[in-house]
Amino acid sequence: MKRLCVLVLTLSLASVASAQGILEGIGIDQKLNESVPLDLVFRDETGREVRLGDYFGEKPVVLSLVYFRCPMLCTLVGNGLVRGLRATAFDAGREFNVITVSFDPRDTPEKAAEMKRVYMNEYRRPGAEKGWHFLTGDAAAIEKLTEAVGFRYRYDAESGQFAHASGIMVVTPKGRIAQYFYGLEYSARDLRLSLVESAENRIGTPVDRVLLYCFHYDPAKGKYGLAIMRVLRVASVGTVVGLGMLIAGLVYRQRRSGR
Numbered sequence: 001m002k003r004l005c006v007l008v009l010t011l012s013l014a015s016v017a018s019a020q021g022i023l024e025g026i027g028i029d030q031k032l033n034e035s036v037p038l039d040l041v042f043r044d045e046t047g048r049e050v051r052l053g054d055y056f057g058e059k060p061v062v063l064s065l066v067y068f069r070c071p072m073l074c075t076l077v078g079n080g081l082v083r084g085l086r087a088t089a090f091d092a093g094r095e096f097n098v099i100t101v102s103f104d105p106r107d108t109p110e111k112a113a114e115m116k117r118v119y120m121n122e123y124r125r126p127g128a129e130k131g132w133h134f135l136t137g138d139a140a141a142i143e144k145l146t147e148a149v150g151f152r153y154r155y156d157a158e159s160g161q162f163a164h165a166s167g168i169m170v171v172t173p174k175g176r177i178a179q180y181f182y183g184l185e186y187s188a189r190d191l192r193l194s195l196v197e198s199a200e201n202r203i204g205t206p207v208d209r210v211l212l213y214c215f216h217y218d219p220a221k222g223k224y225g226l227a228i229m230r231v232l233r234v235a236s237v238g239t240v241v242g243l244g245m246l247i248a249g250l251v252y253r254q255r256r257s258g259r
Contacts, residue, residue, distance in 0.1 A: 028167045028180065029150030033203045036063070036175045037148050042101065042137035045113040052099070052145070053175070055133060060178070060198035061097045061171045062191075065151050067104035067162055068111040068134075073184075077166050078115075080184045082122045087188030088195075092123065093131020096195050100132070103146055103153060104162065105139040112136050149177060170194045172201045179204035 038053030055061060064081060066074035078100070085092065092098050100119075102112065112134035120129055137145075146153070153164035168186065170179040178198035181190070194204060 025152055026154055026163050026165055027152050028165050028182065029152065030180050030206050031148070031150045031177055032179075032206065034148065034177050036171055036177065037144055038175045040137070040141045040145055042135040042141060043109050043112075045109055045116045045134045047109040050133075050135070055097050055099055056171070056175050057173055059096050059131075059173055060195050061099055061173075062092075062195075063149065063169045063171055064098070064100045065103050065146060065149070065164075066100060067102045067164075068107045068115050068136075069104065070162070073164070073166050076184045077168070078119060079122070080186055081168055082119060084186035084188050084191050086123060086125070088192045090192060090195060091125050091131070092128045093125075094127070095199070096131070098132040099135060101135045101137070101142075101145060103142050103151070103164075105137065105142055107136045109136055170198050170204075172198045172203075174201055176201070176203065178202065180207055182207070 036052065036056075038051065038056055040052050042050055042052065044050050062081070062085070064077060066077060068074075081098075085098070090096060100115070116129070116132070116134045119132065123132070145151075149169055151164075153162050155162055165182075166184055167180060167182040169177055169181070170191075172178050179194040181194075197204060
């Protein structure tokens with residue numbers, strides 16, 4: 001019995017290592033006070049060619065990296081950002097700008113315009129359309145931007161989707177990275193404080209990373225797959241096996257004591 005438990009636990013841990021391998025090289029590195037390359041050229045939701053620097057100079061910027069065909073996590077990131085910004089007294093276009101950039105070079109301005117309509121309806125702030133921009137670009141510009149801000153992702157050719165982590169950044173008016181926010185929900189209080197500090201070109205401190213990973217959506221089954229959930233599920237099996245071994249050991253010791 002004990003040998004069987006050890007075998008199951010070993011296999012469980014091996015499965016955890018295999019699942020973690022899916023996420024190798026994926027994450028968001030904190031590059032505080034590093035410069036965003038403001039000379040990079042993208043296209044906005046109208047198809048107009050723009051430079052990143054067009055949105056900097058006077059206001060801090062909230063930067064989010066997503067891809068517009070993402071079946072799950074990117075939508076959750078956008079929804080969490082909307083909720084956080086809507087709970088602050090500041091307005092996009094007045095006190096700050098928002099730039100949502102697709103890291104998928106296959107995304108088009110038409111898709112960007114569709115995403116903008118969705119989020120403007122959710123945000124519901126007058127004039128926000130002048131301060132929240134949805135950009136697409138070519139592979140070279142995307143690579144330079146993602147590398148500059150520490151956003152590491154991977155394309156899965158089999159599914160035609162991207163494995164990536166979730167988070168947003170706040171950038172100073174001069175284009176320096178001031179703060180990172182991880183996860184899917186962003187505190188209105190923390191966002192407001194970060195915007196105030198970055199407006200004064202002050203740089204925040206490193207924060208703990210609690211990353212969620214988007215990996216795969218199976219249209220045939222209609223199910224989403226978070227790679228991190230695979231790790232947690234398999235790890236839970238190992239925990240259960242470990243508890244079983246502990247209980248079996250205690251029972252065995254109790255029986256020996258009784259005899």
